[in-house]
Structure formats: C-alpha cells, structure tokens
Amino acid sequence: MRATIKGKIAAVAASTVAILTLSACGGGSGSSAGDSPTSGEVNLIAYSGVWQDQYTAAVIEPFKAKYPNIKINYASKRSSAEMLSALQGQKNNPATDVAIMDNSVSTTGNNQGLFEKIDTTSVPNLANVPEKFRDKDGYGPVAMLDAVGLLYDTATFPKAPESWKVLWDPAYAGKINVNAPPSLLGLSLTAITSKMEGEDYTKGIDKAVARLKEMAPGVQTFAPNPDEYQNVITGQTVLGLGQNARGQFYSDQSNKKMGVTFPKEGTVYQINTINLVKDAPHSAAAKTFVDYALSAEAQTAFAKALFYAPSVSNAELPADVKNRVVPTDGSLNIVPLDVEFLSSARDKWTDTWKRQIITK
Amino acid sequence: MTETKLSIKDLTKRYAAGLEPAVDRLNMEVEEGHLVALLGPSGCGKTTTLRMVAGLMDPTAGSIMVDGKEITHTPVNKRGMGMVFQSYALFPHMNVEQNVAFGLQMRQTPKSEQKKRVAAALDMVQLGHLGKRQTKELSGGQQQRIALARALVVEPTLLLLDEPLSNLDAKLRETMRSEIRSIQQRTRATTLFVTHDQDEALDMADRIAVMNGGLIEQFGSPTEVYERPRTHFVANFIGQANFLTARVGADTGAAPVGERYYKIDVDGFGQFGAVGVPGLTGSTHELVIRPHRLNVSLHPGVVGPESIAGTIERVSYTGDALAVAVRVGEKSLQAQLLTSSGDLPRAGETAYLSWVAEDAYLLPAPAKGLPE
Amino acid sequence: MTLLQNKIPPATHRGIEEGVLERAAGKRNRRTYLALLIPGLLGLLVSFVFPLAYMIRMSFNKGAPDGVIIETFTLETYIQPLTDPYYWRVTLDTFQMGVTVGVLCVLVSYPVALFLARSTSKYRGLLIAVAIAPLLTSAVVRTYGWMVILGTNGLVNSSLEGMGLITEPLKLTNNMTGVTIGLVEIFMPYAILAMISGFGRLNRQLEEAAGSLGASKFKVFTRVTLPLSLPGLLTAFLLVFVLAISTFITPRLLGGGSVQVLATEIYDQTTGLLNWPFAAALSVILLVLFGVIIAVYQRLTKKIGG
Numbered sequence A: 001m002r003a004t005i006k007g008k009i010a011a012v013a014a015s016t017v018a019i020l021t022l023s024a025c026g027g028g029s030g031s032s033a034g035d036s037p038t039s040g041e042v043n044l045i046a047y048s049g050v051w052q053d054q055y056t057a058a059v060i061e062p063f064k065a066k067y068p069n070i071k072i073n074y075a076s077k078r079s080s081a082e083m084l085s086a087l088q089g090q091k092n093n094p095a096t097d098v099a100i101m102d103n104s105v106s107t108t109g110n111n112q113g114l115f116e117k118i119d120t121t122s123v124p125n126l127a128n129v130p131e132k133f134r135d136k137d138g139y140g141p142v143a144m145l146d147a148v149g150l151l152y153d154t155a156t157f158p159k160a161p162e163s164w165k166v167l168w169d170p171a172y173a174g175k176i177n178v179n180a181p182p183s184l185l186g187l188s189l190t191a192i193t194s195k196m197e198g199e200d201y202t203k204g205i206d207k208a209v210a211r212l213k214e215m216a217p218g219v220q221t222f223a224p225n226p227d228e229y230q231n232v233i234t235g236q237t238v239l240g241l242g243q244n245a246r247g248q249f250y251s252d253q254s255n256k257k258m259g260v261t262f263p264k265e266g267t268v269y270q271i272n273t274i275n276l277v278k279d280a281p282h283s284a285a286a287k288t289f290v291d292y293a294l295s296a297e298a299q300t301a302f303a304k305a306l307f308y309a310p311s312v313s314n315a316e317l318p319a320d321v322k323n324r325v326v327p328t329d330g331s332l333n334i335v336p337l338d339v340e341f342l343s344s345a346r347d348k349w350t351d352t353w354k355r356q357i358i359t360k
Numbered sequence B: 001m002t003e004t005k006l007s008i009k010d011l012t013k014r015y016a017a018g019l020e021p022a023v024d025r026l027n028m029e030v031e032e033g034h035l036v037a038l039l040g041p042s043g044c045g046k047t048t049t050l051r052m053v054a055g056l057m058d059p060t061a062g063s064i065m066v067d068g069k070e071i072t073h074t075p076v077n078k079r080g081m082g083m084v085f086q087s088y089a090l091f092p093h094m095n096v097e098q099n100v101a102f103g104l105q106m107r108q109t110p111k112s113e114q115k116k117r118v119a120a121a122l123d124m125v126q127l128g129h130l131g132k133r134q135t136k137e138l139s140g141g142q143q144q145r146i147a148l149a150r151a152l153v154v155e156p157t158l159l160l161l162d163e164p165l166s167n168l169d170a171k172l173r174e175t176m177r178s179e180i181r182s183i184q185q186r187t188r189a190t191t192l193f194v195t196h197d198q199d200e201a202l203d204m205a206d207r208i209a210v211m212n213g214g215l216i217e218q219f220g221s222p223t224e225v226y227e228r229p230r231t232h233f234v235a236n237f238i239g240q241a242n243f244l245t246a247r248v249g250a251d252t253g254a255a256p257v258g259e260r261y262y263k264i265d266v267d268g269f270g271q272f273g274a275v276g277v278p279g280l281t282g283s284t285h286e287l288v289i290r291p292h293r294l295n296v297s298l299h300p301g302v303v304g305p306e307s308i309a310g311t312i313e314r315v316s317y318t319g320d321a322l323a324v325a326v327r328v329g330e331k332s333l334q335a336q337l338l339t340s341s342g343d344l345p346r347a348g349e350t351a352y353l354s355w356v357a358e359d360a361y362l363l364p365a366p367a368k369g370l371p372e
Numbered sequence C: 001m002t003l004l005q006n007k008i009p010p011a012t013h014r015g016i017e018e019g020v021l022e023r024a025a026g027k028r029n030r031r032t033y034l035a036l037l038i039p040g041l042l043g044l045l046v047s048f049v050f051p052l053a054y055m056i057r058m059s060f061n062k063g064a065p066d067g068v069i070i071e072t073f074t075l076e077t078y079i080q081p082l083t084d085p086y087y088w089r090v091t092l093d094t095f096q097m098g099v100t101v102g103v104l105c106v107l108v109s110y111p112v113a114l115f116l117a118r119s120t121s122k123y124r125g126l127l128i129a130v131a132i133a134p135l136l137t138s139a140v141v142r143t144y145g146w147m148v149i150l151g152t153n154g155l156v157n158s159s160l161e162g163m164g165l166i167t168e169p170l171k172l173t174n175n176m177t178g179v180t181i182g183l184v185e186i187f188m189p190y191a192i193l194a195m196i197s198g199f200g201r202l203n204r205q206l207e208e209a210a211g212s213l214g215a216s217k218f219k220v221f222t223r224v225t226l227p228l229s230l231p232g233l234l235t236a237f238l239l240v241f242v243l244a245i246s247t248f249i250t251p252r253l254l255g256g257g258s259v260q261v262l263a264t265e266i267y268d269q270t271t272g273l274l275n276w277p278f279a280a281a282l283s284v285i286l287l288v289l290f291g292v293i294i295a296v297y298q299r300l301t302k303k304i305g306g
C-alpha cells in the first residue's frame, strides 16, 4: 500500500514536470475596450531584461507622456522564438497587438499569417525607413539593428582582438563562452567560421564543424549564465560571443571591464522588426505606437540608451553614440545570413552542434 | 552463603547538570542465582538503574561490579548480559530463529552449535515450532517468550528485564509470571527485574529492592519488606497499611529475631502492645498494621482487653473477604475480615478494633514532626 | 451508522439480515466516499489528466520548422528518437545522472537523516526544520549560488588556489560535475524527509538490544540499523532519481549547454526550436522511464519491506 502511494506520487511528479515544460502555451485575454489612434491600450510583446528596461525608459515612457490615454502592457520574453510560440498560441484569438522580434522569426510569422501589413497612411514615419529596411511584402519594417560582436576582458586584452581566430588560441582555452544554436549567436559563429574556412555555408558546413570541434574543448560554457556579458565581466571567462548593443551597454555598466568589438572577418546582423499582429485587438492605438517607435525621437533615444542602430534615415546620433552602434552604411564586413535560409538551417545546425561540436 | 554476583556501589545518575539525580548513590548486592525485583513508583529510577547495569548508559558516579570485576565503563556489547525490553525489541527484519541466533552469531559460536542452542532455547520457551515465523506474526506473549529466549540463549552473566510483562493482558501476565520464574529457576540466571507491580515482585522475586526518588528504601526478601517495612513509604507501597502514631512506653520483653515487645500509647485510645527493634522506648513512632491483622468486633471486650471504638463508614463485600472502613476520630482505618455466616457489620454501627502485639509493627525511625 | 444500529434485528435472525444491512450500509458509505473524492478528482482531471492527454495527443503530431504543428497521427516523433543513437545517449546520460545523483544524495543525506530520526534532543524539531529549510529558497536561487561557489573564480577554486593545492582552476561548473553537485545539494532536503518517514521500523531499542547481545557499534549498524533503514533509503533514492531526471533548471544553468539530458532536450525543443510534437514524444519517453523505475521500486520494496 505504502509503495503504491509513493509510486503514484512519483508518477505525478514525473508527468507534472513533463507538462510544465509544455505549459508555456495559452495566451492572455485581450480587452478591446475603447480603441482609437489616441486612446485605449497596446499589448506589446518584446525582449526581457535590460532591453525591456531601456526600451521602456527611452521609448515607452515618452510615448505615454505624449499619448496619456494609451496604456502599454509589456509582455516580455527571453527570446524571439518564445514570442513566436506565444503568438502561435493566440492565433485564433489574438491578445497581442505589437511584437518586436528578430527578423528571422518575424519572417516566419509573416509566412504563417500572424502579422498585418503596414503602410504610410496609418504609420507616416514608415516613409523615413529606407527601402532596404522595409519588408518587400509590406509587413513590419526593421525597428533597430545590431550585430554579433566579440566580447573580451579588457584586462586580458588591452587592445581589442582583431580576429575571431582568438577563440582558437590555446592561451584562452577554458575561458571562452559561446552560445550554441539555436541562439542566433551560435548560428552566426557557424556561418562566420564557415566563411573563414572558405566554405559556402548554404551548401554545407563540414569544414566549419571541423574547426568548431577544435574550439569546443576550450569553451567554458555553451549556455552562459546569467548571460554572456556577466560571464566576462565576473571573470569566469575572458572571451565570448555577444551582441554589440548590449555589449556596449554592459561595457559602460562594468566600467569598461568588458569590451565588445567586430573582428575583421566580418559579422552577422541581428535585426529587430516591429510587427503589427493580425486582427490585433487594439489595432488603431497599436499603429500609433508603431509610428512613434519609428520616429526619429524614439530611434535616437533608444540608440543612446542601448546602442541599437536606428532604422530611420532622419535620426541624428551624437558622435560618441554613432561610433558605438553597428554601422549600417556598408562600412562593416557583413556575413549575410539569409532569413529564409536560416529557418531551414536552424534545426540542422542546432543538431550538428549538439551531436558533434559540444563536448561533454 | 552464596557468592555475590552483582554489586552496585554509590551508583548515581544525573541526566543534566541542574536536575535532581534520577538515581542517587544507590547500593545493592545481588546473590548468584537470585531474581531481584526493582520495585517502585513511576519515575523513581528503575529503568535508569537497569540501563546503567546493562551498559546502555554511563553512570555519573559510582561503580558496578560483576563477579568481583569492575565493569562500570565496559561497553554494552562486552558485558555479556541478556536484556529483555518492555517492547521486546525483536528485530523485525529477522525471523524467530534469526532473532534468537543473533547473540550467538555475535559471539561467533560455530554454526552447528548455534543451531542446537537456538532449538534448545526455543524449546525452553515452548515455541520450538515457530522458528521460521516472522516476528510480526507472533502474539504478544509469544514475542515476549522469544525475547526471553534470545536473551537467555547466550547464557548471560545477568538477565535484565525491564517491565517485561506490562504489555500483556492480565491473564497472560499471570501465566508468563510463573513461566519466567520457572525458567529463571531452571537456568539459575541471576536476574534483575524492573516492575512497578508489587504483586509481581512479591510473587516472583527472591529479593525486592523498593525504590523511591532514586534511592533504595529497602532491600530484602518479600516477607521482610511486607512484614517489616523499614519506612512509611515501603509499608504504604507494598500492600495496604494502617498507620497510627504511637508513643512507645515500656519494653515488655524479647520477641523473635531480636525484636522487642513494647507497651504503647495510641493517641489517648489507651494502652496496646506492639513489636519493634530494640531501644524505641520514650520516642514517638509510626505503627503499621495490615488491614487483615486488625480485629473488628461489634461488642466491646470480645476482642481483647483494650480496643478502639469507631464508627463503621463503609462495608464492601467481595465474596471471600469483607473490607470494612472504620472511622476513629480523624482517621479512617481499613480492616479486612474473612466472611462467615455470622452477623455482618453494617455501616453506622459501632465497631471495636484491636490487634495482637506481633501484628503491630513500629517503624524503626522516629516519626517526624511529632513531639518526642 | 446510527440508522444501522436502530435496525439491528433480534438475535434470532441476525445471521442473514445483518449481512444484507451491512452490504447496504457499505454501498451507502462507498457513495459518500466517492462524493467526497469528486473535488479532488476534478482537480486532478483539469490539472493532470487533461494536460497529460493533450501532451500524448501532441506527441503523435508532426512538427515542421518554425513552430508549425501538422495535425496528424504519426509515430514519426517516436521513431526518430528511438532510432537515433544521439537520443539513446541522452536517455542513457539522463538515467546515469539520475542514478549518480540519487546514490550520492542518499549517501550524504543518510547520516543527517539518521541523526535526526534518532535524536531525542528537544531541538530535534528545530534541527529538522533547519535541515529542510533550503526548500524555502527556490532551486534557481540555489543553483545560482552553486554557480558562484563552483565557478572559475568561485569559493572552491580560489580557496584551493589560496592553499596552493592547484594552479589552474578546476572545471566544476558547466559540466556534469557541477550539475551533480548542485542537484545533490538541492535534493538533500527531500531525501532527508523521505528517509525520516521511511525509518519507521528503526528504533533505538533495537540497536540497544543488538548491543546487549554482543554486537559492536559496527555490527549494530550493518546488522540492524542499515537493514531497517533500507526502505527509507530506497524511497529517498527513488524520489531523488525521479526529481533529478525530470529537473531541467539545474542541468540547464550549471550544465553550461554541455549537459544534455531529456529535460533540457525537451526544453530546447519547445522553447528554442518550437517543435512541440517532438518535445511531447520525448516527455512521453521520460514518463515511460519513470514507469519502469517505479515498477522496479515496487518489486524491491515488496522484497525488503516484508
């Protein structure tokens, strides 16, 4: 009898865990009371953490000052994939109005019919977004740009490393953090390595895998915690993959204990788009918000706050901010990682890392 | 005179620094082959004493000797004693045979001999047929016997029993009492037996140690502690007793075993006879009279020259005997009569109480708080 | 009950009628019991049975890239992991981690549990509370604590370096070592509680009895204490094993991406790759693994529990 009860408890415990991992589904409920261009509310879904803090301070607060009758409800997610997952769950009954997410993920959303097209009649500031930053089908445009950078400990490297090859330097073995795919950082490193090896990664990545396997034993962590920046700042590692924007921000926060740089072999853009959810419950207010998000004022403020490059042509940045955001004028060596390609490669590359590259 | 098996000197146990000692400078000598009952009210230190003898607890002071050898600090497993616990403490993961064989295994007795001795021990407690049973499949009495067999099979230097019968029902207790006694007599195992049941002690023991508040008030044979209690506590604890305060007068001559007869004066009721140790004349002592030694008559003069008159308060009839409570002044005295077909006393009647000198015992220590 | 007593018939025909009445009362009782069970059963249905059924159904769907779920009925999600050596390795690693953590956790918790179970101190309640107090902080917080302690510049490495025992920091995090250490500590309170409740048959008197029969301290332990605490040890092991193979926070945070177990795999598949059907299939496989372990456990307890 005792044994059976214990058995049952164990079984319940077991399946609860299994279920918990799946229970991220289901969305909030949207109230559609009073929606107009200047009143109502906007349910926004975007990144969490420091991104949320800075975006709130630089964009949402000024927006609220300007439109006191529009309330913004910010639902934060750790990754674009989680945002997509949430939106997919609400597909038949959308509760979200606006999503700011990685463009590879938003393209998937566009293809899956999760988003609405945007035009200049309801979003006049779209006119200031250059053609290259607009969606060719008219879906959500680029809202801000960033790129993958190399994080380094300034005490170990008084001068920023110039090449990604430093990651293979035995001197730093055990002091490197690399976010493995499906993180965009790991996917980007795969493409960069492939290119360095003179390979066309759209055809195959055998050479890159061979190279990455040489690096892997020297990697301290493939899933840095609490995040890639803190690992370098606390001295757990001295080199790491990270995003330029947050890297710059944390560099300041840590009194330049950590630096971030773009090595000469090139890097991969990380682009966020701003998207209007299809059948959004507060479509009118949401468009007002999207328009504001694309204003020179908001774009400049956020660039100053978190070092994302603006996507509008009329945003003027002070020099000390301008030279810290990712260049969008073609001066940076970019390894192109096509969105459509990425969507087909993500699973495969993730698998390859798990099975072949990551060492135990 | 036989050998002294166990000798305890000034044994003291204080559980914690500030506390009263649970056992206070206890002294006792136990003869080889004797069954000694440690008798006393709850909390008087019986278990504590037994555990110190067993080696399950370190004494605060004093010494314990067995066969003339000091064992005060010998660890429990080196003492070679057999212990039976109140809850029997049979190993639940072993069957009956394995339980009984445990002590022999620890002594590395050869397998074949183990077998023989286990069988013999089980036969002795008449449970030879239950060897393969699991212990939880036994009745209380059977578990009790197995525990006894397990303790005895190692031929212990001392057999220690802590209230072994208290978990059994009244009927079984009687049976087990005589069984334990007969096994003990057959094996001649010197035994310490803790109980708070005076009947058990009187029935089974060669010697009784009456304990109170960590001390032994009296150590003696059952008849001694019953007939010649040394203290008020002993007289009161063992059997029933009536207490009267007596002013001891003249020594009137020699009584058996070195005692003397005295004339005594009981609180204005007159002159009576009593017996006591020599040299009591002139002081005030408590007089102990057992209920069945108190004579009751409904007519003055019938029971003897001197008597105390009182009023019958209550009469209870139990078939064989009649218990009568007689009020005398402030006191209520208990008397016990054998029933006969004669006239029965009734409540409210006047009764006349008296006794013969041999049946009235003066406690040796002067009564406290009374004028000398 | 009172009803029944009023109706007890005269002694002459008790035999038959009492049986009938008892059965009637039994039925009534059973109905009352069932009624009392309903809220609990409903709760279980909503919070456990439905999600479980949903998960099992999901596991027969087909997952396409970017979180597209194709409603169908296929065994592909099962065939894929079952025919893939990688998932066999992950499953085996999961199992191995569960066993290692279970064994170590039971080993380190046993002395504590034994002490607490046998303590007669008036502070026993307090001590038990202290032993299980870590449960008041979440596993996430404790895992972060271990990251700090075990990290390259953490307490352990810096003290070892300070003592001159090592020159290069030991790699204690971002691998199975770190995960194992973290999990063992995190599950200790559970193990201690499970053991204390499983030590029912153990008592001081049995040990004293063994001692009085000539058993040395060591023999008392091996012949009495240990055998009697086996049910508790086994329960604790099972509990820790189940918790260990189902937890994902600690392997995730302390494993640094190098520790791939079923739970982290399920997490990656759901939140990273949005492949819910596949994640569901892995969850079902994990459930089956639990089932097997529990069956073994029941066999064992029957054997040793007696």
Ligand SMILES: Nc1ncnc2c1ncn2[C@@H]1O[C@H](COP(=O)(O)OP(=O)(O)OP(=O)(O)O)[C@@H](O)[C@H]1O
Residues within 6 Å of the ligand: B015, B016, B022, B040, B041, B042, B043, B044, B045, B046, B047, B048, B049, B196
């Ligand atoms: N572990 C202990 N700590 C403190 N005091 C104790 C402890 N064990 C017993 N005592 C105290 O010591 C005194 C003697 O206890 P002991 O158990 O020897 O009594 P006992 O005569 O066996 O009583 P009983 O007939 O109720 O079993 C009691 O006052 C008891 O409260």
Ligand SMILES: [Mg+2]
Residues within 6 Å of the ligand: B046, B047, B048
């Ligand atoms: Mg006692």
